[in-house]
Amino acid sequence: MTKVTMSLIENKLKAIEPEVHEIIDKALDGRPISVKDGLKLMHVQDEELDCLLKTADLLRQRKVGEIVTYVFNRNINFTNQCTIRCKFCAYSEDPSSNKGVFLSIPEIQRKAKEAWELGATEVCIQGGIAPQTNLDFYIQIIKAIKSLVPRIHVHGFSPMEIYTGAQRSGLSIKTALQLLKKEGLDSIPGTAAEILVDRVRNLICPEKISVKSWIEVISTAHQLKIPTTATMLYGHVETAEERIQHLKIIRDIQDRTAGFTEFIPLAFINLNNALELQANVHGDIKNPTDHLKLIAISRLFLHNVKNIQVSWVKLGPQLAQKGLQVGANDFGGTLMEENISRSAGAIYGESLEVSQIRALIQEINRIPIQRSTTYDYLQPIPAQNSS
Numbered sequence: 526m527t528k529v530t531m532s533l534i535e536n537k538l539k540a541i542e543p544e545v546h547e548i549i550d551k552a553l554d555g556r557p558i559s560v561k562d563g564l565k566l567m568h569v570q571d572e573e574l575d576c577l578l579k580t581a582d583l584l585r586q587r588k589v590g591e592i593v594t595y596v597f598n599r600n601i602n603f604t605n606q607c608t609i610r611c612k613f614c615a616y617s618e619d620p621s622s623n624k625g626v627f628l629s630i631p632e633i634q635r636k637a638k639e640a641w642e643l644g645a646t647e648v649c650i651q652g653g654i655a656p657q658t659n660l661d662f663y664i665q666i667i668k669a670i671k672s673l674v675p676r677i678h679v680h681g682f683s684p685m686e687i688y689t690g691a692q693r694s695g696l697s698i699k700t701a702l703q704l705l706k707k708e709g710l711d712s713i714p715g716t717a718a719e720i721l722v723d724r725v726r727n728l729i730c731p732e733k734i735s736v737k738s739w740i741e742v743i744s745t746a747h748q749l750k751i752p753t754t755a756t757m758l759y760g761h762v763e764t765a766e767e768r769i770q771h772l773k774i775i776r777d778i779q780d781r782t783a784g785f786t787e788f789i790p791l792a793f794i795n796l797n798n799a800l801e802l803q804a805n806v807h808g809d810i811k812n813p814t815d816h817l818k819l820i821a822i823s824r825l826f827l828h829n830v831k832n833i834q835v836s837w838v839k840l841g842p843q844l845a846q847k848g849l850q851v852g853a854n855d856f857g858g859t860l861m862e863e864n865i866s867r868s869a870g871a872i873y874g875e876s877l878e879v880s881q882i883r884a885l886i887q888e889i890n891r892i893p894i895q896r897s898t899t900y901d902y903l904q905p906i907p908a909q910n911s912s
Contacts, residue, residue: 530583534576545573549580552825557776563769566822567809574818581821581852588831589854592906593886594896597879598647598680598858599640603628603666607653609685611730613719613761613793617653627655634669640861641674644879647858647898649714650681658686660694660701664708671709678711678898684742685717688734698745706751712898713746715755715785720763721771728762740778747784752899755785755830759819760793760810768819772826779829786899787832787855790819792839813844817851824852832900837877846885855896856882 534553538546548562558566569577604627607617618624628636637648650666652658663686667679682690682705691701719726721736734742746753755775759768779785792810809815824833834855835848845856861876879895886893895903 530579530586534579534583538576541573541576545569545576548825549576552580552584552828555828557828558826560766560769560773563772563822563826564766566825567765567769567818569818574814577825578817578821578851581824582850584824584828585833585852585854591890591892592894592902593849593854593856593891594832594894594900594902595856595879595882595886596647596858596896596898597645598649598898599636599645599861600649600651600858601628601633601636602652603633603650604652604655604658606655608656609654609730609732611719611733613729613758620656627657630665630669633666634673637670637677638673641677643861645677645859645861646903647678647680649858650679651683651686651714651716654685654689658690658693660690660696660704663687663690664704667705667708667710679709680712680714680898681710683714683717684739685734687713687742688738698742699749702742702746702749702751706749710751712786713743713751713753715743715753715789718756718771719758720767721757721774722763722767725763725767736774740774743784744778744782747778747782752784752786754787754789754834755779756789756791758791758793765809769822769826772823776827776829779827783829785830787834788823788827788830789834789836789857790816790823791836792816794839813847816840816844817847820848820853821851842877842881842885846889849886849891850889856886856893 538549544565548558548565551558551562566577605616605618606620606625606627608620610617640648648670663682667681670677670679687701688698691698694701717733718739719730721739723736726733726736743753757768757771775785775788820833820835832855833853834857835845835853836857837845838860840848849856859877859879859882883893892907894906897903
């Protein structure tokens with residue numbers, strides 16, 4: 526299949542404009558493409574777009590073959606109380622609101638145990654920045670989960686939570702992370718990134734940590750051998766150039782630390798929040814193809830990040846499946862419960878069964894493999910034919 530795909534790309538390269546041809550050649554040679562190159566790809570259409578999508582799929586194939594991974598996990602959002610109140614968020618409630626939810630430690634513990642008994646290998650723990658949350662509280666959560674289900678992977682606490690928790694406890698970022706790791710934190714979700722450009726953050730989440738602080742938390746975690754994911758929330762008030770700037774920051778961190786397990790582009794859902802009327806003012810995320818283009822560009826630009834994940838919660842299972850054909854290689858998790866996107870108006874449900882995920886992967890003639898949070902395969906790999 527690789528030879529066939531390469532032949533198709535070579536035929537298309539003859540018909541596209543020279544600048545795009547040169548960018549595709551760079552990517553195929555494994556050379557980093559520039560910010561200027563990435564921005565050029567953001568605007569390709571027709572034959573150039575088709576060539577981009579096929580190139581991304583070929584690069585995916587070179588990285589991981591025909592395997593598509595997924596993780597059996599459970600989201601546990603322990604509180605919607607939040608003092609930050611980002612404009613894109615429909616989940617958070619003011620701490621004084623009667624709509625506020627705050628799970629007790631035993632309830633969090635129960636959810637983790639239930640997930641493990643159903644077959645989950647990971648719990649993803651995140652919540653709002655409530656007045657009563659600090660580093661000690663996060664440590665209590667970890668210790669409670671590990672005391673009951675010691676083998677479950679705790680993927681927990683966004684850089685915003687860690688930064689605030691450290692501040693409230695009077696500790697440095699490094700010390701806070703060392704304590705969390707000592708008590709059993711296994712990895713960190715690279716959320717709270719949104720768009721890593723301060724202009725955008727000042728518009729959509731002015732109370733959230735700065736780009737500099739996000740980078741500090743993530744880089745320090747990597748230095749301490751705590752792996753993280755990387756995310757990007759796109760399709761609101763950012764420009765195409767700012768998306769590429771975001772990807773450049775992710776790539777630069779990965780060059781220094783190699784600590785990102787995956788990159789996850791997250792489509793903004795413009796319902797039930799303060800950005801509803803402002804969303805996508807630049808007008809370039811209009812249809813399903815625009816989402817696929819961004820996934821493909823991510824594969825080309827992030828040459829040093831092995832895994833690109835699709836978000837079925839944001840895109841829906843069918844479009845997420847298409848994302849697996851334009852550069853992505855991971856379908857994400859079963860989730861079991863999902864509150865944040867659902868609150869914003871997502872219509873694709875809170876959970877997918879393992880059987881549903883595997884069927885979606887097999888429909889495109891790819892090999893579904895359950896993985897751990899850090900991408901160890903949890904089942905035998907069938908022999909692959911690379912001819």
